[in-house]
Amino acid sequence: MSRGRTSALVVREALLRAARELLDERGPAGLAIRDIAARAGVAPMGVYNRFGSKDGILNALLEEGFAELAAAVTVRPDVADPLGAITTGMGNYRAFALANPAMYRLMFDLPIAGFEPSPEVRMMALAAFERLIDAVQVGIATGHLRPGDPEEIAQRVWAGxxxxTSLELRGIAFITDYDTHYAALVRTLLRGLATHPDSESE
Amino acid sequence: MSRGRTSALVVREALLRAARELLDERGPAGLAIRDIAARAGVAPMGVYNRFGSKDGILNALLEEGFAELAAAVTVRPDVADPLGAITTGMGNYRAFALANPAMYRLMFDLPIAGFEPSPEVRMMALAAFERLIDAVQVGIATGHLRPGDPEEIAQRVWAGxxxxTSLELRGIAFITDYDTHYAALVRTLLRGLATHPDSESE
Known part of the structure; x- marks a missing residue:
């Protein structure tokens, strides 16, 4: 690899790191090109050279976020206890959101007017979601979950x-113990989907 | 009522109507004081005179939104079929959101930096939520739902x-038939909460 190419990659990484820091500190609205460039010690034109546009850096951030989310929710399949694996994965999902609230908002609230994620970002989002579909498929195959379209069933669990998670991040719920509430919600969803509800929970 | 007072109320109503129109047309980010005043045919100072600040007009909009939501989700209690009443109420909840997407975002996403709803708005939000708590209490009292804290159980249904609804409004879900999916989710939640799951659904 030539020295010039190495340097271009180093600059790209520095810009992406600066953008992530600003996202975490200020939220999605705080992502101004000139601030990203200043923090990385690069001229604003350097952002355009590496990412093409502000949309380019938003898409790069989203690719990072969905890769982290996919890693967080990947749980070893457990044919003996597939619902336990889903419970662990959905707990990890909430933990990711609470640890990365601004990234979570960027990923799922589309808070920036006029910006639409790229096809690559959508594929990475689907790849993260497929971890849940896989777990649902194991649950159906082992008879723990009632038969159905695994994708639509996974979407129900994700929606819940x-x-x-969204209400907790905004603090507009009417309960106070979010840990207990979230665990109860996941249990309710899985009991609602289970083949033998009373053997699957509580 | 004096003529001056009547006129002040008319101006207040005209400003609120203009703000609601702008909210519906442009989303929460489109609520600029000068645009609200121009549409109502009032000087910008008129907004401050009637609402005190931009927060005042946001709170007035939110009071309107929560009053509409409470009316939409109010369903006659049905001791013979309390889960049917919850299903109807949650269907009305989604219909309200789809008909008023910008208002829904203002109510539940807190999209305006630095703005916190007033205590009056929070009380009206709680009043809307209490319709669901009431329905859950009927379900527990009649033995259709398993015993538990009605507020926390209602919060589970609302969260789901x-x-x-949020994912549908943003179009970032991986399913296409949202009507069927939403109905299936409500059924899953109620089956998960039911005393006798298999008699309560499908």
């Missing part, structure tokens, strides 16, 4: 966990 | 429906 996303709703609870 | 909020999650599905």
């Amino acid at each position: 966990c996303h709703g609870a | 429906c909020h999650g599905a």
